[in-house]
Amino acid sequence: MSDSVPFNFGGLEKKYTDYENSGMVILPVPFEQTSSWIEGSARGPESIINASRNMELYDIETGIEVYRAGIHTADSVEEDSAVSMIEEVYSRNLKFHKDSKFPVTVGGEHTVSIGAVKAAVEYYGDVSVLHLDAHSDFRRSYEGNPYSHACVMSRISELGADVFSVGIRSMDISERESLKDSKTVFAHEIPGSNDWEKRALKGLKDKVFIDVDLDVFDPSVIPATGTPEPGGMLWQQVTGLIKKITEKKHVVGLGIVELCPFENSSISEFAAAVLIYKTLSYVNTA
Numbered sequence: 001m002s003d004s005v006p007f008n009f010g011g012l013e014k015k016y017t018d019y020e021n022s023g024m025v026i027l028p029v030p031f032e033q034t035s036s037w038i039e040g041s042a043r044g045p046e047s048i049i050n051a052s053r054n055m056e057l058y059d060i061e062t063g064i065e066v067y068r069a070g071i072h073t074a075d076s077v078e079e080d081s082a083v084s085m086i087e088e089v090y091s092r093n094l095k096f097h098k099d100s101k102f103p104v105t106v107g108g109e110h111t112v113s114i115g116a117v118k119a120a121v122e123y124y125g126d127v128s129v130l131h132l133d134a135h136s137d138f139r140r141s142y143e144g145n146p147y148s149h150a151c152v153m154s155r156i157s158e159l160g161a162d163v164f165s166v167g168i169r170s171m172d173i174s175e176r177e178s179l180k181d182s183k184t185v186f187a188h189e190i191p192g193s194n195d196w197e198k199r200a201l202k203g204l205k206d207k208v209f210i211d212v213d214l215d216v217f218d219p220s221v222i223p224a225t226g227t228p229e230p231g232g233m234l235w236q237q238v239t240g241l242i243k244k245i246t247e248k249k250h251v252v253g254l255g256i257v258e259l260c261p262f263e264n265s266s267i268s269e270f271a272a273a274v275l276i277y278k279t280l281s282y283v284n285t286a
Ligand SMILES: [Mn+2]
Pocket: 133, 134, 135, 213, 215, 216, 227, 258
């Protein structure tokens, strides 16, 4: 990658990145405080933006160059405490909604999604969260911290958002009662069937915030996450579901979290960048 390629999401020329004229905004939130295993999610946003400068900007599937609708890369949210970070992510997202921009919040650990969902719920009212994750994240509290990445979905539920989880394959028995079978597709239910897609579509309200913990993917697709788990979803399973949801529902925001970049491989951050870009392509053609 030449240094002459601008450092923004997509490596775009200036005329496609001005806030005023952009239909989409990337909000980097390099927040990391409660990693329970592999550390490094604070480097996630920068590595995804860096990798995105190598993407082809034409999406074959949708036939569009979505960057032409403008993608603004916002200044990073730099807050040290979970409470102030969530508040800042919330107020920045709320402004993006009011300015009719489609917001993409890029973590950092999963906690950053709380502020993004809070803004979507406040602005749109009745919102479902499509929660793509290997982990249920429904602990009430973890190691004494209510803002640990392990309890994010408990906090999001408390905001009044309706949660539908897909790809779950790791949890503590204490979370079992918080996770309703009618609101969950477990990873082992996915291969060889498309019934799970219908269940997800049926289980979501019209307005949907898509919250992607990248460890929902099988580690063969995205290995560099904070808590990798075998037996995950494949690329086409995740993008196929997102495409259907953009066709049938009103997608109001996107969160991409928990990338922990490796020193010697860029495949994970590149996949995360393409996932963001492809979702934007779907949203703009729906
Ligand atoms: Mn997870």
